[in-house]
Amino acid sequence: MHTLISFLGFAQKGYVETEYDFNGEKFKTKFIGAGLTQILQPQQLLLVGTAGSMWDVLLQDVANDKDITALMDAVEKKAVTEALLQPCLPKMREKFGCEVKFIIIEYARTEAEQISLLQRIADELNENDSISIDVTHSFRHLPMLALVASRFLGKVKNIATRHICYGALNMPDGNPVIELSGMLKMLDWVDALAVYNHNGSYHEFAGLFRREQASEAAECLENAAFYENTNQIHQARGKLDSFHHLVLPDNPLIGLFKPELDKRTGWAKHNDYARRQLENAKLHLDKGDYLRATVLAYEAWLSKMTYAYKGDMANYHDREQAENHFTAKMSAAQKADFDCLNHIRNALAHGTQPGRNNRRVQAALKDSETLRRELSDAVRTIGQWQPD
Template sequence: MTINTLISFLGKGKADPQTGYRTATYRFDAGFSRRVAFFGMALTEYLKPDRLVLVGTAGSMWDVFFPPGGDDDATLQLMAAVEAGEVTRDMLELPRRKLEQQLGIPVDCLLIPYARDAAEQAEILHLLASIVQPGESLFLDVTHGFRHLPMLALVAARYLSRVVGVKVEQLYYGALEMTTPDGETPVLTLGGLLQMLDWVDALATYDKDGDYGVFAPLLAADGMDEGQTRLLTRAAYFERTSNPVRARETLNSAFSAVEAHVGALGSLFRDTLTKRISWFRRGKRDDWELSLADAYRERGDYLRAATFMYEAFVTRACNQCSDDPTDFELRKKNYASARAQQPEVAKLEYLRNSLAHGVRPRAEQEARTLDDEGRLHTTLKALRNKLFKP
């Protein structure tokens, strides 16, 4: 059973001794609004989570849950500590118990530093990670925290999902500065920011390994036909298994859908994505293979770079003799002939074999090339320029 947890940040409010903290009427939807001093209470009623986690500093408004003036020594002590910015972990047992009794769900109170530097920011992430479990569904409220904390909350959302394995469902913000003339404060959902980060992550993944299949689920969630997104995944599979012909055939079907996509998030990345997967539109098969070799070399994927460059050389040799480049025996024959004319290709063949099989070449020069990434990159680029002169 999935546990739904609301994490709500407490800010530093100004309390009036007679009236308490300022209240606002938060409008969630047409059928739900609540007037409260602390937005997290209204959000708890709206979401009905399985548990609530309150996060705040030593100066946050931990006393917002009590009437002004207090009615016992412990409450007065808490209020004084809030005013002085000296709340301790032990003092948080009081609001925790009160809220558990009031809400009927488990409540945790987490005391965090002010996030003044990288060390304190990292400590906050560690603290948040310590109170959630893999598989939990999280909802984050960033309404009342210090102005810099929403930025940290966004990082925390990504950190917790990647490191702990939680699912961040939504981010909420009660936009007090957008209060309407009739006195209602709109509630904003900021989950789109998390989806934008998913796209940025996908671009980073693609830049690293060339797998544009990572965009398929994002495009589907953004409204693209799932049949077209499956074609994108399939094309990426064919490319990464060194089958550019099948990759081109499949990508040609999906490309127009990507190019025409107008989804809210996909449109932000559409031009970048289409530019990066447009290799299949270049010339003939040897041009596709050479384009892929260049792209993989720049990513540092040297095995694929060497493989596609080698295949481009063989394909070009077949094309120059008007032979079928898909015929294995003809590829073998034409490679032998082209190798006699351009013996430099032997070095490429040795490097490809060494990279594929994990063994050192016999020639000492090739062995030294594989011992240094910079030298390997330079060697592959030099071979490309020698073997594929304009």
């Protein structure tokens, strides 16, 4: 079901009939929610206002004299209730051709009132519905809440936002209804950056590129995410290299975020796989994913050895030869660090306990603080290690 949520505010001299332009379609109305209802044709209209909003002006065409008098008095006293509005519902439904509901809210001055507003709107909607939001006549702080409401409803009830509308007066081109839902798309990209910073995956960006008609870029990023998450660094690098050489659509949203994504994929321009693996190890260690952090740190050390050995880092035989070559030349302390990391990796990967004689590994696995410290030391050691 598609629901239009329209906020009703208060104007000292009332609302003046205005001709608005919504994507080339013009309409005249005092209350823009009424005009948008005719254009968007929702199945439900939620009229949201405070106890002092201009309910009497909105309902003057559908209410009888007695009800209007009562409403005018209640508006003046800022004492309008939903019960007082109920007698007007049948005629409102007839007028707009859809289900109509009235919602009285607080002024959303405090955090508690703001949360209450979100919850009240959420209670009127069902899973997988869609909404449009009109913020034209609301208090000036409510559009920010409307944006939060849209995000909140999308996450908790999978509700899609079709439009966020603001009817602007006296602009150079007239009185356009400005579409604000593009801000939601920007927030999706910001979310993707946050997800990347959390788990190092480009997967979230793929869907966004696809939405902007850049399917080839989306495919490159999806494949790169898969290869990198399965530790196939060479293949991931190839996909990212292809991504960097794509001619992307001339799209302002892509143009805004592409430089940030380039920074995060710039490692593919170098052959230093070990550095990328070590960066990912730090990332997963920071968020407490000890298994992935350990595997990546160990693989980073092997990659660093293989590169120094002039072997193919994607070749198992070359990596094994490089490991044998350099571990035989390590100092006792370095060999102990390498073996400790390997034993921690085996214990975490297989869920087995280290041998009784391996007290260092046993100690590392006793609590998160000790394990984090051991792995942090390992990451630092790998970063500093240089082949003899």
